[in-house]
Amino acid sequence: MPAEATPAPPAQTAAARVPRRVKLGPAAPVRSHDELKRQMARRLVATHPEESYESRAPQVLLAVPVLQIELQADGSVRRVIVLREPHQARETVQMAIDAVRRAAPFGSVQALKQPWVFTESFLFDYDKRFKPRTLE
Secondary structure (H helix, E strand, C coil): CCCCCCCCCCCCCCCCCCCCCCCCCCCCCCCCHHHHHHHHHHHHHHHCCCCECCCCCCCCCCECCEEEEEECCCCCEEEEEEEECCCCCCHHHHHHHHHHHHHCCCCCCCCCCCCCEEEEEEEECCCCCEEEHHHC
């Protein structure tokens, strides 16, 4: 009598797959607002290697949420305000907010003049991977 074949487990869909995230060490202190913004953008990409991209952004993007990020003196996130919500793929707004919170803290900003507030645009491609515009 032939053995019955055991069905293979269903392949994980992209939505069910949990992306790999990297826990980064402490961020270096920064000396300027521009340096802070570049360090933040690099930490966002480094923390989310499967959810971000570093290549040139495609000409046609899925969504571009824009966030205003306010930091505490230690570089942790005090508040995130949505300045622009895309008309499609609205879930990318929460994806961007979550990415910011996971990548923090961004290094002590005590040496910088207040306010410790800056704006970042997230360039989402059609695979729902993001790139901070600062790195473009």
